[in-house]
Amino acid sequence: MGTAFMVLCGAATLVGVVALVVLLADLALDGAPRLSWSFLNSFASRFPERAGVKAALLGSVWILALTALIAFPVSVAAAIYLEEYAPQTWVTRLIRLNIANLAGVPSIVYGILGLALFVRTLGLDRSIISGALTLSLLIMPVIIIASQEAIRAVPSSIREAAYGLGATRWQVVRTQVLPMAMPGIMTGAILALSRAVGETAPLIMVGAVGFIAFAPTGVFDSFTVLPLQIYNWISRPQEEFHQLAAAGILVLLAVLLTMNAAAILLRNRYQSRR
């Protein structure tokens, strides 16, 4: 009886592992034959044999860079305020509760906000900057929560020692707390950004388009990203386009894997230095 239950629990755990293996194997079988240098270096095309992910890959890089530039400083500043500055009042409690709830809002709702606020009200139109601002709002709560945890993990004895030497609050934060918390903050930020790279729905809302045959040159250009290009190919009936979608997914997963590996490397490197 006890052993049977243990086997049942183990089998349930295997469900997730097996699902992952089947998913990756299915993608590799469908997509690997289509992977080639010309696939990476060609624009979208009506002809599946000529189509590639160049515009989508470049679009994803633009979106990733801009989102990082916008979301990272604001989120870290917010986390510093909440952990190091905020007096324990109802305002602070409200902000905390709000951040926890924001992290649970479906991403498509952020897309609706981006559509109404950035595309229509601010007149930024269906541009890279609209997409990056929308994704920044989406991942800010995630980076704030991760940064708060990293800052909280810095021992208070360090702060007290610095205060004892006459440092001001900002000096304590800048010279002691932030350097110690930075590996944790960076890890959280990279993981949040890799979520942004995989997002499709909010970018459909702010008007990224599935068919772009040029490389973006500025933040006000229209754009597409990898997940959207993949969605565009999936929604076509022909089998050839489904293979393209699988190859596109392999490229997307490679990008995500690189980002996650970077996060892990960064963490290990800083941890061993301490």
Next chain:
Amino acid sequence: MSQPTGAAGSEVFDPAALAHKRTRNLAEHVIGLLLFLCAAASTLITVGIVLVLLRETISFFSSVSLIDFLTDPQWTPLFQEKHFGILPLAAGSFMVAAGAAVVAVPTGLLTALFLSEYASERLRAFLKPTLEILAGIPTVVYGYFALTFVTPVLRALFPSTEVYNAAAASIVVGIMIIPTISSLSEDALRAVPSSLREGAYGLGATKLEVSTRVVLPAALSGVIAAFILGISRAIGETMAVTIAAGQMPNLTLNPLESIETMTAYIVQASLGDTPHGSIGYQTLFAVGMTLFLITLAMNIVSQLILSRFREAYQ
């Protein structure tokens, strides 16, 4: 914002140092203010979401009555003969979420029990990050998997299955939320102090009894909160259901039929031609508002359960 004071008494009077101190204090205040503004910006996101949704939802309800919205069994806002009943879309979302829960709740809970009660540290160190990869895979990938792998399998088993169907979407959304449920449940199970387990063993309980009748009840509030969070994620899930479940508002209980969820409608309508200010444009916001309220309510309930019913040990 009180500052810890240093050895102020030993300072000699020096006007230059005092001036330096004044600019330093000013800089401190400016930095504090900037940091506060960044934190407040996060609140503005919520205010923005609510205001944006409210504005267009109010215009929507000036042309459609709330009663029609809640009771009309048809949703055809983009057709010639327009009906604005949210029921088919809400039913679609709940059917996918229920299907996902059937997959993910037992699997996630048993996985959490295995990881916290049975697996060795080494096995756990391998299994936990592996499962978390599932949560990091973009949802469009799950959509592809559902359409090109799960649906053909279902069609082989049940020939009446339509190309787009709720069942395939439910299965992949279920797989997607396994890590949410297993991770959060496992945290709750591991937070149960080992003295409780040891006490039960001391009374002669078996490992099975300890796991299911001591540890699980003690962690129940955390486990239920994990279920609710997972299901709320399933309701908000967009791309996998848009790709695999179809875009046909359909009030049905048959998971093998094509349906449309609230999220899939929002994608469909924003891809199509919905000019600013038209009723089609406003439906985006009315459906978005419904989705926002449902997921918000579920998240708040899960937080309440956590804070109200948490057994505080130690």
